[in-house]
Amino acid sequence: MDAPEPDTPFAAVSAQTSKFTRIYQTYLDKSTPYKAYRWIGTAVLLALFFARILYAQGWYIVCYTLGIYLLNLFLAFLQPKFDPSLTQDESLEDGGEPTLPTKSEEEFRPFIRRLPEFKFWHSATRAITLAFCCSWSEIFNVPVFWPVLVVYFIILFGLTMRRQIQHMIKYRYVPFSIGKTRYNSRAGH
Numbered sequence: 001m002d003a004p005e006p007d008t009p010f011a012a013v014s015a016q017t018s019k020f021t022r023i024y025q026t027y028l029d030k031s032t033p034y035k036a037y038r039w040i041g042t043a044v045l046l047a048l049f050f051a052r053i054l055y056a057q058g059w060y061i062v063c064y065t066l067g068i069y070l071l072n073l074f075l076a077f078l079q080p081k082f083d084p085s086l087t088q089d090e091s092l093e094d095g096g097e098p099t100l101p102t103k104s105e106e107e108f109r110p111f112i113r114r115l116p117e118f119k120f121w122h123s124a125t126r127a128i129t130l131a132f133c134c135s136w137s138e139i140f141n142v143p144v145f146w147p148v149l150v151v152y153f154i155i156l157f158g159l160t161m162r163r164q165i166q167h168m169i170k171y172r173y174v175p176f177s178i179g180k181t182r183y184n185s186r187a188g189h
Contacts, residue, residue: 028122032118035117035121038121038125039121041125042121042124042125042128045125045128045129045132046128048132049063049066049128049131049132049135050063052132052135053135056135058135058141059134059135059140059141060144060146060149061140061142061144061149062131062134062135062140063131063149064144064149064153065131066127066128066131067153068153068156069127070124070127071156071157071160073115073120073123073124073127074120075160075164076113076114076115076120077113077114077115077117077120077175078113078164078168078175079113079114079115079164079175080111080112080113080114080173080175081112081113081114082112111173111174111175113175
């Protein structure tokens with residue numbers, strides 16, 4: 001059954017946009033369980049982008065901007081949704097003790113990320129795709145002295161990660177599940 005013809009050009013564009021959005025969301029939903037394949041595809045796309053930058057000898061500002069954006073995404077991925085430092089500050093203002101569990105008898109609180117893995121992957125892949133497309137337009141090829149950008153990015157990365165690692169050590173959380181024991185629902189029954 002065909003849909004009725006839209007009355008205005010805006011309605012026609014809106015109908016096509018919503019159709020494209022539904023198709024896009026369908027493919028996103030189908031890709032959700034394939035974490036390794038999604039990340040491999042993103043890594044290949046990033047390698048193609050870097051190859052394009054190295055081959056063209058330009059678009060360094062696009063590469064730098066992508067690096068800063070990916071660093072911000074990675075930091076949001078590493079941070080807990082509910083920051084323990086803010087929770088601790090609020091409880092101390094009320095005259096209470098720190099609220100993080102310190103003994104095995106206390107409440108179990110799983111690590112919930114500020115930016116979930118799927119949204120991290122999706123945002124990173126979209127950003128890499130946009131940067132790759134920008135590297136084909138001469139308007140984005142701003143002349144810069146690229147070694148300064150590289151040094152600045154390395155310094156920024158080092159300082160930011162040092163601060164994040166210190167925060168992780170201070171509040172005793174590990175954002176990765178590698179090596180952690182998993183909860184077995186059958187063990188409790």
